[in-house]
Amino acid sequence: MTDTAIDPAAASYAKPRSRLRATLAQDRKAQLGLIVLGLFVLAGILAPLLAAYDPNEMTLDMMAGISWSHPLGTDDLGRDLLSRILYGTRVSLFIGVSTVGIALVAGITLGLVAGYFGGWIDMVIMRYIDLQWAFPNFIIAVYLVAVFGTGLLNVIVAISLAFVDDFARIARSMTLSLREEQYVDAARTLGFSNLRTLFVHILPNAVAPIIVQATVSISYAILGEASLSFLGLGVDANTPTWGLILADGRGFITQAWWLGVFPGLAIMLVVLSINFIGDWLRDALDVRQSL
Amino acid sequence: MTSYMLRRLIGSFIVMWAVATLVFFMLRLVPGDPVAAMLADAGGPDEIAAMKARLGLDRSVFVQYGIWFSNMLQGDLGSSIYGSRIEVARIIAEALPRTLSLSLLAFLIAMVIAIPAGIISATRRNTMTDNTVSLFAFLGLSMPDFWLAIILIIIFAANLQWLPAIGYTPMDEGLWQWFRHLILPAIAIGTAFSAIIARMIRSSLLEVLNSDYMRTARAKGLTPRMLMFGHALPNAMIPVITVIGIAFALLISGAVVVENVFAIKGLGRVLIEGILNRDYPVVQGAVLVVSAIFVFSNLIVDLLYGLIDPRIRLN
Numbered sequence: 001m002t003d004t005a006i007d008p009a010a011a012s013y014a015k016p017r018s019r020l021r022a023t024l025a026q027d028r029k030a031q032l033g034l035i036v037l038g039l040f041v042l043a044g045i046l047a048p049l050l051a052a053y054d055p056n057e058m059t060l061d062m063m064a065g066i067s068w069s070h071p072l073g074t075d076d077l078g079r080d081l082l083s084r085i086l087y088g089t090r091v092s093l094f095i096g097v098s099t100v101g102i103a104l105v106a107g108i109t110l111g112l113v114a115g116y117f118g119g120w121i122d123m124v125i126m127r128y129i130d131l132q133w134a135f136p137n138f139i140i141a142v143y144l145v146a147v148f149g150t151g152l153l154n155v156i157v158a159i160s161l162a163f164v165d166d167f168a169r170i171a172r173s174m175t176l177s178l179r180e181e182q183y184v185d186a187a188r189t190l191g192f193s194n195l196r197t198l199f200v201h202i203l204p205n206a207v208a209p210i211i212v213q214a215t216v217s218i219s220y221a222i223l224g225e226a227s228l229s230f231l232g233l234g235v236d237a238n239t240p241t242w243g244l245i246l247a248d249g250r251g252f253i254t255q256a257w258w259l260g261v262f263p264g265l266a267i268m269l270v271v272l273s274i275n276f277i278g279d280w281l282r283d284a285l286d287v288r289q290s291l
Numbered sequence: 292m293t294s295y296m297l298r299r300l301i302g303s304f305i306v307m308w309a310v311a312t313l314v315f316f317m318l319r320l321v322p323g324d325p326v327a328a329m330l331a332d333a334g335g336p337d338e339i340a341a342m343k344a345r346l347g348l349d350r351s352v353f354v355q356y357g358i359w360f361s362n363m364l365q366g367d368l369g370s371s372i373y374g375s376r377i378e379v380a381r382i383i384a385e386a387l388p389r390t391l392s393l394s395l396l397a398f399l400i401a402m403v404i405a406i407p408a409g410i411i412s413a414t415r416r417n418t419m420t421d422n423t424v425s426l427f428a429f430l431g432l433s434m435p436d437f438w439l440a441i442i443l444i445i446i447f448a449a450n451l452q453w454l455p456a457i458g459y460t461p462m463d464e465g466l467w468q469w470f471r472h473l474i475l476p477a478i479a480i481g482t483a484f485s486a487i488i489a490r491m492i493r494s495s496l497l498e499v500l501n502s503d504y505m506r507t508a509r510a511k512g513l514t515p516r517m518l519m520f521g522h523a524l525p526n527a528m529i530p531v532i533t534v535i536g537i538a539f540a541l542l543i544s545g546a547v548v549v550e551n552v553f554a555i556k557g558l559g560r561v562l563i564e565g566i567l568n569r570d571y572p573v574v575q576g577a578v579l580v581v582s583a584i585f586v587f588s589n590l591i592v593d594l595l596y597g598l599i600d601p602r603i604r605l606n
Binding site for chain 2: 131231254263267276
């Protein structure tokens with residue numbers, strides 16, 4: 001292991017952490033993305049402290065414009081838009097992270113197993129993954145909500161399942177190429193179990209493309225949840241989510257433009273930040289763009 | 292090539308069969324009884340049973356599947372369980388041209404923007420222009436399509452009053468009217484697509500411009516125009532075409548959402564209304580047709596790819 005420094009290609013991978021830091025220092029977009037995303041995460045966590053009103057509290061101040069007491073105005077039921085958007089941050093970020101987390105664990109397990117064992121196991125798993133691959137994630141999520149119904153848990157299940165194929169394909173193709181590496185052979189020769197070989201020796205070396213895919217997926221999951229809520233297939237009618245706030249305000253946008261502008265702006269800022277971060281990670285971790 | 296085409300064609304039909312079967316059985320898992328919901332408070336247990344018998348819902352799931360499948364092969368997708376029990380095939384026949392013309396217009400708009408944007412940012416790499424294009428591409432990718440739709444309505448329909456905010460006019464009632472109704476939704480759907488294609492063209496073109504044969508072509512003294520349109524662009528478009536196939540799916544999923552903003556009764560609106568009303572036959576029919584569009588547009592792109600790039604055919 002001591003002569004890795006001689007190989008320049010290996011050297012550039014030697015310390016991914018310092019590579020990340022070095023590229024971040026030059027990447028303004030990624031810096032901005034991290035700051036904006038950080039602010040939204042804080043806003044979500046501190047929503048009960050930051051919001052001046054209960055997000056569902058109706059007042060007689062209906063469709064009031066921007067003012068000191070309502071910085072982003074109110075909706076048709078007199079609910080404070082800023083407070084609703086702050087609470088909506090929680091739902092959006094929670095769903096974005098949890099769905100990708102579930103999809104990642106499930107997809108990677110399927111992909112690792114398919115790639116490592118091969119044979120009929122590989123065939124069965126990949127036939128299904130290929131079937132799902134033929135359809136856009138959002139459409140799969142819509143189909144699944146059609147079957148399971150709406151609600152927080154069902155939306156999370158639907159979006160997670162929709163992303164499983166992306167992770168499974170990456171994990172499988174990484175496993176296929178890593179399976180032939182000498183250190184994997186060595187692990188097998190030493191008598192390590194399949195499970196240990198898979199998770200301790202193969203998985204850590206497949207991490208870079210998975211990180212990049214996960215980052216991009218979070219932004220798609222947030223967009224997906226917003227679209228589902230907007231269509232009335234989301235969490236529920238009483239939980240303020242960005243998509244639902246837009247759906248509620250849609251009928252009044254000609255009289256109250258803020259109802260149509262601000263919730264979408266929140267979605268766009270978060271998704272844009274994540275895309276900036278994803279782009280930086282892709283360059284820094286040297287992952288070739290698949291789409 | 293023929294055997295490859297045949298294999299892909301058979302594969303596509305198998306996928307469609309699998310989707311149809313999955314859709315049929317999964318919708319039978321749906322909690323809640325549509326007949327009870329349909330009759331609301333008007334029907335007691337007897338009425339519910341009678342209605343179920345009339346709709347064939349009292350027979351075993353496998354018998355239902357057999358009947359449904361053979362009907363489907365004959366183009367009979369059943370009928371809506373509501374109101375006048377209008378045939379699903381007819382609902383879809385009315386909705387399909389709307390979704391297709393919307394997606395096609397979105398596709399055209401997106402390409403008209405993406406191709407020049409991609410070329411300009413590749414040839415002026417790392418300049419102000421390139422950075423501006425890149426920023427717009429990021430914005431386009433990050434905007435929810437339904438939100439962009441709302442913003443467009445606020446600007447062009449509500450304030451400027453240049454374009455209608457909702458509705459659809461068929462092409463035979465005048466091309467201009469058709470276009471006026473579709474342009475805003477088409478922009479809303481096409482923006483993200485355009486961003487993806489522009490980024491793809493840029494990176495693909497950068498790779499081609501650095502290749503040896505481009506150096507040879509330059510050494511021959513070709514004009515910049517001939518270099519770009521005769522040599523660089525045709526080669527750079529090859530990988531872009533596969534992405535167009537994948538991204539075409541984006542247009543259709545975009546249409547599903549955006550049709551609902553503009554009250555265009557296309558496939559997307561039919562699908563979502565069907566889901567919200569628990570109208571199984573309508574949902575099944577819409578899912579099948581939307582799926583068929585994906586499967587067969589993927590097939591067409593694959594075959595096109597083989598025609599354009601002879602290297603693919605060998606594998």
